[in-house]
Amino acid sequence: MSRTDTVTYDSPDTRNLLDHTRQGVIGKPLDRPEGPLKVSGSATYSAEWKFDDCAEGVLVLATIAQGTVQRLHKQRVLDMPGVLAVLADEAMTRRSTQGTAGEAPVQGVHTVDYFAQPIALVVAETFEQARDAALALEVDYVESKSPIALDPESPDAEVEDPDNSETVEGGDLEKAMHDAAFAIDVEYRTPGHASAAMEPHATIAQWHGDRLELHGSYQMLAYNVKEIADCLSIDPEKVRIIAPYVGGGFGSKLGITHEAVAAAIAARQLKRPVRVVMSRQQVFETVMRRSETRQRVRLASDASGKLIGLGHEALVSNLPDEEFAEPVTQATEFLYGGENRLLKVEVARISRMTAGSVRAPGEAVGMQVLEAAMDELAEAVDIDPVELRKRNLPAKVPVEGTAYSSRMLVEALDQGAEAFGWDQRRPRPCQTREGDWWIGMGMASAARVNMLVPAEARVTLKADGAALVETDQTDIGTGSYAILGQIAGEMLGLPIDRVNVVLGDTSLPAGAGSGGSFGAISTGSAVMRACEAIRTTLSEALGCDTDALDLKDGTATSGDLSQSLSDLLGGNDIVETGKIEPGKTAEDFSQASYGAFFAEVAVHAFTGETRVRRMTGAFGFGRVLNAKTARSQCLGGMVWGIGSALTEELAFDLRDGHLVNHDLAEYHVPVHADVPAIEVILLEERDAAASPLQAKGVGELGICGAAGAITNAIYNACGARLRNFPMTLDKVIPHLPDPFAEVA
Amino acid sequence: MALPMSRASVNGTDHALPADPRRTLLDWLREDLGLTGTKKGCDHGQCGACTVLVDGRRINSCLSLAQLHDGDTIETIESIGSADNLSPLQKAFVTHDGFQCGYCTPGQICSAKAMMQELSEGWASAVSDDVTAAPDITREELRERMSGNLCRCGAYSNIIAALEEVLADAASERADA
Numbered sequence: 001m002s003r004t005d006t007v008t009y010d011s012p013d014t015r016n017l018l019d020h021t022r023q024g025v026i027g028k029p030l031d032r033p034e035g036p037l038k039v040s041g042s043a044t045y046s047a048e049w050k051f052d053d054c055a056e057g058v059l060v061l062a063t064i065a066q067g068t069v070q071r072l073h074k075q076r077v078l079d080m081p082g083v084l085a086v087l088a089d090e091a092m093t094r095r096s097t098q099g100t101a102g103e104a105p106v107q108g109v110h111t112v113d114y115f116a117q118p119i120a121l122v123v124a125e126t127f128e129q130a131r132d133a134a135l136a137l138e139v140d141y142v143e144s145k146s147p148i149a150l151d152p153e154s155p156d157a158e159v160e161d162p163d164n165s166e167t168v169e170g171g172d173l174e175k176a177m178h179d180a181a182f183a184i185d186v187e188y189r190t191p192g193h194a195s196a197a198m199e200p201h202a203t204i205a206q207w208h209g210d211r212l213e214l215h216g217s218y219q220m221l222a223y224n225v226k227e228i229a230d231c232l233s234i235d236p237e238k239v240r241i242i243a244p245y246v247g248g249g250f251g252s253k254l255g256i257t258h259e260a261v262a263a264a265i266a267a268r269q270l271k272r273p274v275r276v277v278m279s280r281q282q283v284f285e286t287v288m289r290r291s292e293t294r295q296r297v298r299l300a301s302d303a304s305g306k307l308i309g310l311g312h313e314a315l316v317s318n319l320p321d322e323e324f325a326e327p328v329t330q331a332t333e334f335l336y337g338g339e340n341r342l343l344k345v346e347v348a349r350i351s352r353m354t355a356g357s358v359r360a361p362g363e364a365v366g367m368q369v370l371e372a373a374m375d376e377l378a379e380a381v382d383i384d385p386v387e388l389r390k391r392n393l394p395a396k397v398p399v400e401g402t403a404y405s406s407r408m409l410v411e412a413l414d415q416g417a418e419a420f421g422w423d424q425r426r427p428r429p430c431q432t433r434e435g436d437w438w439i440g441m442g443m444a445s446a447a448r449v450n451m452l453v454p455a456e457a458r459v460t461l462k463a464d465g466a467a468l469v470e471t472d473q474t475d476i477g478t479g480s481y482a483i484l485g486q487i488a489g490e491m492l493g494l495p496i497d498r499v500n501v502v503l504g505d506t507s508l509p510a511g512a513g514s515g516g517s518f519g520a521i522s523t524g525s526a527v528m529r530a531c532e533a534i535r536t537t538l539s540e541a542l543g544c545d546t547d548a549l550d551l552k553d554g555t556a557t558s559g560d561l562s563q564s565l566s567d568l569l570g571g572n573d574i575v576e577t578g579k580i581e582p583g584k585t586a587e588d589f590s591q592a593s594y595g596a597f598f599a600e601v602a603v604h605a606f607t608g609e610t611r612v613r614r615m616t617g618a619f620g621f622g623r624v625l626n627a628k629t630a631r632s633q634c635l636g637g638m639v640w641g642i643g644s645a646l647t648e649e650l651a652f653d654l655r656d657g658h659l660v661n662h663d664l665a666e667y668h669v670p671v672h673a674d675v676p677a678i679e680v681i682l683l684e685e686r687d688a689a690a691s692p693l694q695a696k697g698v699g700e701l702g703i704c705g706a707a708g709a710i711t712n713a714i715y716n717a718c719g720a721r722l723r724n725f726p727m728t729l730d731k732v733i734p735h736l737p738d739p740f741a742e743v744a
Numbered sequence: 745m746a747l748p749m750s751r752a753s754v755n756g757t758d759h760a761l762p763a764d765p766r767r768t769l770l771d772w773l774r775e776d777l778g779l780t781g782t783k784k785g786c787d788h789g790q791c792g793a794c795t796v797l798v799d800g801r802r803i804n805s806c807l808s809l810a811q812l813h814d815g816d817t818i819e820t821i822e823s824i825g826s827a828d829n830l831s832p833l834q835k836a837f838v839t840h841d842g843f844q845c846g847y848c849t850p851g852q853i854c855s856a857k858a859m860m861q862e863l864s865e866g867w868a869s870a871v872s873d874d875v876t877a878a879p880d881i882t883r884e885e886l887r888e889r890m891s892g893n894l895c896r897c898g899a900y901s902n903i904i905a906a907l908e909e910v911l912a913d914a915a916s917e918r919a920d921a
Contacts, residue, residue: 035838036830038846039853041781041821048780127775128766198785198793198847198896247783247847248896280786477845477897632841632899639898664790664894672887675900 008583009452009525012405012688017528018490018623019686019694022552026490029628032482033501034245034475043245046217047202047277054204055084056127057266057276058134059258061285065115065351065657066144072120073138080136082129088120089265091231096288096354097255098324099515100453102223104230105255105354106321112141113319114351115657116285121262123274150657152292152317152348159315162325162347168333170399171340173298176309180300182380188297188369188723192650193290195358196669197476199247200283205263206273210234214241216260219249220513221472221506227256232264244504246476246514251357252288253476254515284662289650290358291316291326293365297373300338305381305388307338310398312370317348318355326355330362331447331704332370334404334590337394351657357515359640360700363448368644368725371444371708375715385712386413386422386596389445397590405589405689408620409445412596415681416618417443420598429719433743437602439613440717444708446595446619448517450687450696454581455522456509459488459530461538461574465554465565467492469501473511473523478699479629480519486626487524487693491531493551493565509577517593517697520625522580525691530578537576541568580692589689593701595619597638597709603718605739608732610714612642616679617706622687622696630698634680637702643670645707646726750814754779755823762810769803770794772810773820781821781850785894792893795851795858796820802858804892821850824857832913833857836906844897852893856907859889860914881911 018026037043062069074086088109094117095106109119122137124130149157161167177183203216212234218224221241229236246253259276267274278287293314300309314328329343358364378385390410396403417423425441426432432439457471469488475481485499492499502508512522539549544558551557554565585591598616603609617638624630647668651660661667680702686694707725715721720735750761754777762772770787773779773796782805785793789807796805797819825831833853836842843849863885868875871888879885886904895903 031838032841034846035843036827036834038843038849039834039837040825040827040830041779041783041850042827043846044780045783045847047784048774050778126764127771128764132766196896198791198845198894199783200785246845248845250896277784280788280790477843479844628841629844632844632897632902635901636844636898639900663788664786665788669894669896670898670900671891671894672900672904673884673891675887675898677883678901 007579008581009585010583012585013692014688016686016688016694021490022550023490023493025486025496027624027627030482030486030496030626032479032629033485034481045199045245045247046215046243047275049204049215051204051206051273054273054275055123055125055270056130057121057123057263057274058130059118059262059276059278059282060120060122060134060137061116061282062112062119064112064141064143065150066147067112068142069110069112069119069139070142071140077122077133077137080133082125083122083133084125084270085123085266086120086137087262087266091261091265092118093231093258093261094118095319096257096356097227098356099220099254100223101255102226104227107231114353116659118258118286121266121276123266123270147351148320149350151654152315152350153294157348157350159346159348162345163323164325165327165345168341168343168399173309173311173340173342176300176340177298180308181303182301182377184299184373184377184380186297186373186376186723188295188372190293190365190369190725192292193358193648194284194650194667195250195252195288196664196667197248197250197252200278200280201253201257201259201287202277203260203263204273204275205267207268210238212239212264214260216241216243217246217253218243218256219246219253219474219476219515221474221504222510223513224256225506228260228264231261241506242504243474246474249476249514250359251361254357257287280664281662284667285659286353288356288358289353291318291355293326293328295328295369297370299373299377301377301381305383305391307336307392309340310336310338311342313342313344315346315348317350320349322354324356326365327362328366330449331367334397334592335445335447336392337398339398341398352652360448360703363704367447367705368707371705372711375442375712385443386417389413402590405591406685406687407594408683408685409594411683412594412618412620415683416596416598416616419679419681420616422598425716429716430737430743436605438605438717439600439602440713441600442709442712442716444597444705444712446597446701446705448593448697448701448704450591450593450690451516451518452582452586452691453512453518453522455512455526456577456579457511457523457526457530458509458575458577459527459534461492461534463566463569463571463573467494467499469499469527470508471503471511471523472506472508473519474504474514476514478514478519479626482629483520483524483625484527487527488531491528492534494554498554517699521691521693521695521697524625524693524695525580526578528578528692529580530576533576533578534574537574538568585689591690591696593619593621593696593698595701597706599709599713601710601713601717603714603732605736608729608736610646610727610732612676612710614676617702618681618683619698619701620683620685621698621701622685622690623694624682624684625695627682630682631680633698634702635678637700638678638706639670639675640703641706641710642674644725645710649726750811752813752816752818754818755820761814765809765811767810768806769808769810769813770805773805779820779822783847783850785848792855793848793851795854795893797854797858800861802855821854824853833910836909840902840906841899842903842906843899848893848895852895852903855890855893860911
């Protein structure tokens, strides 16, 4: 019997179809199909498309933080060789859009909201001409007479409740803290972070009559079309975006960015294609930052370590009137017990570039702090940190009472601990010394909310028995090409080389886009549903119930009936578009991916330098769609955890508001030498409430708590309990024990 | 202005160097010769995405002006292997998933190719215990020597696994020979 599903996902699909299909490609660690293109340099990224007569644009950024542009001295620049135009159009954007905005961000480049905001675009025949002219452009400003604060912790900073998160309150936290056998009340800080995707933002814009075509680097094309159309006051139907390969995003390419809007305006004025590529510095300065946070964590436990109270309050920042506030307490809501609770986020209004989603907004910084505080509680209670977590897993979400869809946290803790050799850890700090290095171990839980979002995909089963999957879904390194092909291959009984996946073009059905770990499960579910419809047609042609249809290696079988797909199709293609939208399952269940991190570090007894020696992560996120690409997502997240723990920090000059470390020399992402052997354990799980695939998101899970494990390992190594990320040498040194003392 | 005789060999083909003295080797390769496999990640020698081989040595092509390469022999990712005819190093990157978004990948591969040559020539690194001895090919050595090539997707350990496979295969071939 075929399931008659509505588009919305209202009840868990417990049929678990992918465990009953026969092809055997789902979940397999297959190579990425686009791999050969990428390793040979023949995958075409945004700035690499060639168009005749393409002009080059370079953005000009403000050298004040707040005020207005009084005058651009255009003429001198227009007289320079090759210069075609100096644009300061009010349709150009001065702030970034948030993910899924679907509308224009704040426009108008005469007003300056933050240091290094775009104020103009210079266009010339060549890149070198445009760059020199942009540098030469003189600008007169009028500085704001009533500037807002540059520092979120300044007494002058206006602090508000954000629109995008609600305070969670239950019971009486103050009383619980008073009554507790053990109470931890600590304040942590995390700095701002940059996405720092390897490919700088770039767009080539061209007009075909009233139709705009963009080749660019974006994560969520269907939304980006609406955003740029709104910026330009044109019909979204007139916009096409092409982005088959995107050199990383990590949140920075969720919304349409400055260079795209500027390029489109320039191309319209000059009546020729215009390319605008941001410099690395411009990407850092104008695109998006993860907010810095100040977090107060209160943990009240009984004598056994069971939480009776939990407080997590955060101060984050953004520009005035921006809706987004880093949702720091997002996972704290459901991870541990403690009915007496207060979870709250406040946002300080300051003058810095727009704050928005950087990989795992909320959990990336919220979890590492919560997990560091939990380590402090474990020490106070004097129980093993793993055991403390296991004692605090509630049956239902505290306060709200929502049921969990599935939760592999205990399995992750146990299997991770065993693989890592956690039983070798010595519970007290400063117990293990190897030469000049203190050695320690730490752990943390991982948790990240799961989201299903609207998605469509078209699947064509061609007359020759090959399949074509088409959607505007992007692959930003996430593995979309691989997993969407595997889902179609599994559902239609085709070897993977008989499935072709075409992505990243808005002339195709709108996929979910890449963000929030939702791309694979959302667009994958749409592909699955399209394939289900094809299976129904095939079963009718074969003369059997859909449930009795077996598809494998291009042959349809049911009992004694058997026919090759090409015979069954009789020269015709079958084309189906699958759709899914979130429904009641999103409200009826608390859905999240879970895991556990274990880290061993060495801290230099004299310099305070920390080296991560090894890490293990164990993760449960529903069905694994491709064990190779899922593992790589987890690995990558843990590498981000190393950066967040030890090196990454946006540094702002509080005198004039400029970002001091605006490139990859000064903002330190982990390099090869910083990353040790990392072990990843993928736990097989089925979560019917999360998606028809039984899969949950994995793209961000690997970062959510990872830095906490490293921080806890630093404490275990040398006794430095630091509450100010990143744990750089200068912060560690004052807490180091006498390097010459006898090791106890 | 470029001298009339300013020419360089790129992937075996002779080309006149560009007239604009500001044009970097990277932009010349990408924009004038259409060799976009070499990537621009930072334009300041900070990320390694633009790594190419000049007379067999790896350099950041963004830090070098094209006109400085008169008479040089330049190899880019396109000369290492095409999508339908991958080199063993490229194949190993695919098998070990030594990339995700793919943007740093050509630079990683060009850098790795030169790095292996440096190893075979006995070059020491900052982590070599004895700078006069032939280097041990440890993971620590490989990581140190590849640290000029950033990967924000965090594929580092997969890249090292790919390099170890290629180095092991090369060693066994030498043993067989």
